[in-house]
Amino acid sequence: MKLREVAYSRSGDKGDVSNICVFPHDDGDYEWLREVLTAELVAKTFGDLVAGTVTRYEIPVNCCLNFVLTEALAGGVSKSLRVDPHGKSYQSLILDIDLPERQVRS
């Protein structure tokens, strides 16, 4: 199952740092997402797009997982030679992550 089927996202940039926040379509999936959508999994998916670290902030009141990726934009919007120097499209790459099948909620 792709993350896109159960969640939505938005990415933004500050300098060479990208943040991607992820929210479940159904708030009832938040606890499950918190278990499966780890910083390690995001780091593995982004691979060498990110030269720095991936940190995950949890914001339960809004069912948000906020991933902060450092050295993630090839120097940032003004320096990068990438097509998408802001990393606007990162919100779509994260939604391509394959998740294990969800347990049926009780």
Place this chain on the structure above:
Amino acid sequence: MRLNIGSGSAYANDRLDTAAAMADSGRVTYMGFDCLAERTMALAQIRRMGDPGAGQDERIGALVPILKNFLEAGGRVVGNFGAANPDAAASDFASGLARLGITGTRIGIIRGDDVRDTVLTHDLELPELGTTTRALGDRIVSANAYIGADPVVECLQQDAQIVLGGRVADPSLFVGPICHELGWSLDDWDRVATATLAGHLLECGVHSTGGNFEDPPYRVVPDPHNLSFPLAEIDDDELVVTKLDGTGGAVDVRTTRTQLYYEIHDPAQYLTPDVTADFSGVHLEEAGADRVRLSGARGAARPDTLKVLVGVDLGYKAVAEISYGGPGCVDRARRAEEIVRKRLEPIRDRIEELRIELHGVNTLFGDRMRGGEPAEVRLRLAARALYADVAKAAAYEIEYLYFGPAGGGGVVTSVVPAIVVTPALLPRSDVPLSVEVISA
């Protein structure tokens, strides 16, 4: 007392008709205009170097007639229209008003965010570039501190109807009017955090009303061609974000929370010039159609340092592209890449950075989402070099591919200055600000 304040712009080229809709709506008494992004400021400084009367927002002449009725009705406008040249922005407003026969408008000018001389004498660390300001010397073309709401409030207290500055921080454009009108003290940190929350949701314009949101079939909003800038209704007890009636898009819990943490790292420590804001406990609640009520922002003392964006001249950036289509298009494009790399060998050591990739295959994510053979691809070269002739030579190698593998077409090349902006920190005391209110 309840204040209605709307967004009028989220960046330097934002839509004027969306601003006009807000100005003519009768819904707001204040409009905040964010005109700057990280790179905009450095580009404005370059314009000013070429012409001492330039470097301000380039839409002011077109904007003044749009704001005529709003201003005549007593509406007030706050914006970082100044970019690299606040005085020139004030002059553009004054001449625009004069052309419409409007006299006596008070314009507040905020000066002091330009700290280029200061960063050169302080030898500041530039962590993202791994160097210091002194080491870069005259490659530093600009340095602007993100400044807060205090000078905005000062201008409003002096009855300025238009307030403009250079690098006034995005949310501060809204924090100033909110604190001024509601009588909130700028060291009442919870309230400044609430005003900052409002500003954060307004300063990105349609990002709060359905822009950068749709992903069919999962996320769809009505009439995405006709989005509204957001507006906030705020008083001592309540903050509601909404949009104009009769527009497309949506303001609901989904669109609002998506923007709530946009460009925020630790949600409990969002640093602005005005406050250390904690948005980790912000509660959202739908309060009618396209209305979201927000509560629970908390604040702590503002940082002692101000973030400065330093603009550095790193030479020239070349981008050049050529398309291949039909059977074998990826193989022909790869062949073209081999030719370009071989041809660039003699000047490769003078190219600081080089990327060659294929639109339709790997430009955004590398090879992470590789699918089947595309119907067409576009080979893209991007290169940075300290000297323009080297950057141009790299771009021309793409043009010469007209004589490379069969069927290459649609060459576009460009070479532009590579002005890089990079963050640094300055003590607040090193950024003295001043305001002047003139009568236009």
